[in-house]
Amino acid sequence: MAQHHFHLKADWPGGRNSTGYINAGNLQTKISIPPEMDGPGVGTNPDEMFLGAAATCYLITLAAMIERADLPLKEMALESEGIVDVTKGVFTYEKIIHKPHVALKDNAEEKDYKMLRKLVEKAESSCMISRAVQGNVAIEMQADIQ
Numbered sequence: 001m002a003q004h005h006f007h008l009k010a011d012w013p014g015g016r017n018s019t020g021y022i023n024a025g026n027l028q029t030k031i032s033i034p035p036e037m038d039g040p041g042v043g044t045n046p047d048e049m050f051l052g053a054a055a056t057c058y059l060i061t062l063a064a065m066i067e068r069a070d071l072p073l074k075e076m077a078l079e080s081e082g083i084v085d086v087t088k089g090v091f092t093y094e095k096i097i098h099k100p101h102v103a104l105k106d107n108a109e110e111k112d113y114k115m116l117r118k119l120v121e122k123a124e125s126s127c128m129i130s131r132a133v134q135g136n137v138a139i140e141m142q143a144d145i146q
Contacts, residue, residue, distance in 0.1 A: 010031070016033065019032045047082055050082065051082035058080075066119060071108070073102070076101065077101045080099065083095040097140045097142060098139065099143070102116060102143070
């Protein structure tokens with residue numbers, strides 16, 4: 001069994017509305033509470049990083065599946081939205097909506113589009129982050145396939 005270890009170092013100078021800093025290899029940025037949650041909104045925050053992890057995991061997983069299926073990919077992009085519910089002061093990451101846009105080249109056949117539709121859905125359940133949050137955060141797909 002192979003294991004991969006990832007490390008993060010965080011500095012936080014004070015109370016709730018401070019601005020901290022994280023360093024996790026290629027991810028180096030300031031962090032704070034977002035303005036939507038009455039924070040200073042400096043750098044990024046856990047909500048954006050969680051959404052970023054889910055979105056990039058999904059996108060990279062889908063790209064790998066498309067490549068393995070040898071589909072004639074023209075272009076691919078993704079927009080994702082995270083929804084956080086606040087009820088009685090309790091913050092709950094409720095849902096992530098992925099909106100992939102995938103276009104195949106003009107020479108694509110109907111069987112390619114059929115396979116692509118299958119992979120767009122399968123990539124979500126195959127992504128490591130999606131599997132990690134399964135049962136806790138809903139993940140919805142709104143695909144645009146061309």
